[in-house]
Amino acid sequence: MHAVIAAAALPLFVGALLADLAYSGSFQIQWINFSSWLIAGALLLAGLALLWAAVDVLRRRPRGGMVYLLLLLATFVLGFVNALVHARDAWATMPTGVALSAVVVVLAAIASGVGLAGWRRRAA
């Protein structure tokens, strides 16, 4: 189930990346305000999934669970760093912010893929 929550963070991270790109192109501040909140929301979901996945690994040690957990952990940590970068004022967010957003989207996508695959295997 936590894989579904982790996967739910992905569109928020994607939204943040799109908002960052929009800010980079337009200098309209509202875009990084959106981006900051999207990252905060994504971290909330990813954090929940991370906790749940960690408990799962400790209890049942399913195969592939460790890879998923590490991917999720990397997503969360980089996502958190990205949140701090987005807390800088105005253009100080860039270009680090948009680069991190892109990396986090890739990580979150892979983590979600691995996690959902595991979930499907178990469900089948």
Added chain:
Amino acid sequence: MRAALKIGAVAVAALAATLSYVVAQTTPSAGQHGANPELPAPQRGLLPDMGIAEPAGWDGRQPTVPQGWTIKAIATDLKIPRQTLVLPNGDILVAEGRGGGAPVLTPKDFIAGLIKSKGTTPVKGGNQLTLLRDADGDGTYEGRWVYAENLNAPYGLAFAGGKLFVANQDALVRFDYVAGETRAAAAPVTVALLPSAINHHWTKSLAADADGKFLYVGIGSNSNIGERGLAMEEHRALVWQVDAATGAVRPFATGLRNPTALAFEPGTRQLWTVVNERDELGPDLVPDYLSSVREGAFYGWPYAYWGPNADPRVKPGNDKKVQATVRPDYALQSHSAPLGLAFAQPGLPAPFAEGAFIGLHGSWNRKQPVGYKVIFVPFSGGKPSGPPVDFAAGFQADGKTMGRPVGVTLDPKGAVIVADDLSNTVWRAVPAR
């Protein structure tokens, strides 16, 4: 003959260069100050440097003043005193209130708001003017009245042409003061509306020229460095000149991030201000400053700081504005947060006879706290002439903060009045007779 002149010119130039080198080398390094402060490269980690004041009671302690001076609290339990004004009969008016309330736009706004509020008083702002009176002249202000209430975060105060002017956070208003009264007879009249949308920096500082024809209002920026959008910065970060009779306003000087106090130098009748410069570029950047306010000058915010040093955080930037940026007169320690400015009056004992008293509210954007004291910048011939000296200190002890100076006012009877918005006290320092 021509060769001799040339040699002479070269010798003079060499001597001048050597002299200026020597002078630069011997400038005392007691914190950042003066006309040529060191400007380190901008830096910002993942988190801004922070050191938030941890409030504590005075518990019998009090601020320290120079030898030969005494200080005492003349009013306590005020509702966040900010600026003070000495009326012609010696009564002291205190502006009390808390303004602002800018909307939370980002997770950072929310978290930073929580953190910074820990370093301020929990008391609710009074939105009023309190009048203090020492009828018998013994230095104890036994009389205390609420002169006017239901104001909107009053801050700047000025008395000119027999009228009392108050800069609320949204309007400049006028009271028809009658000598000796302890309560305003009528509600104030609005002279001019002031920019108040968002009000990130809400304080409106105020000074009046000698004949009361023009008033000068300091209006702070709506952000640290444009992070609420540059559209929000129209009519912000500047000093307005207001026609006292008609209420007509015009920008007098611009690019002043947060001009928190204004005062006229008594010898030259020149307008001066203290300005809080931008945050999150490192512990020693950007210096706050004391400067004469030159008509029409652009002091840099948001595009540049301390002359044409571009701030890369502002996009789109503006090279023309960067190049047009003038350098302020006198740097004060970065992040020390000057909020009070008053010029000395003849008759005070040396070295406080000529110069500016400056209330430093104290830093947050710095691990090692700075400010939290009242300093004195000596002047000579209407210009700063040396390094600042401490006037009132001891607002912090054992890692705790007991008080934070705001407004500083000179009492013509020979006293320095300091408002303290953490312990909600007004202090009065006098030289021993």
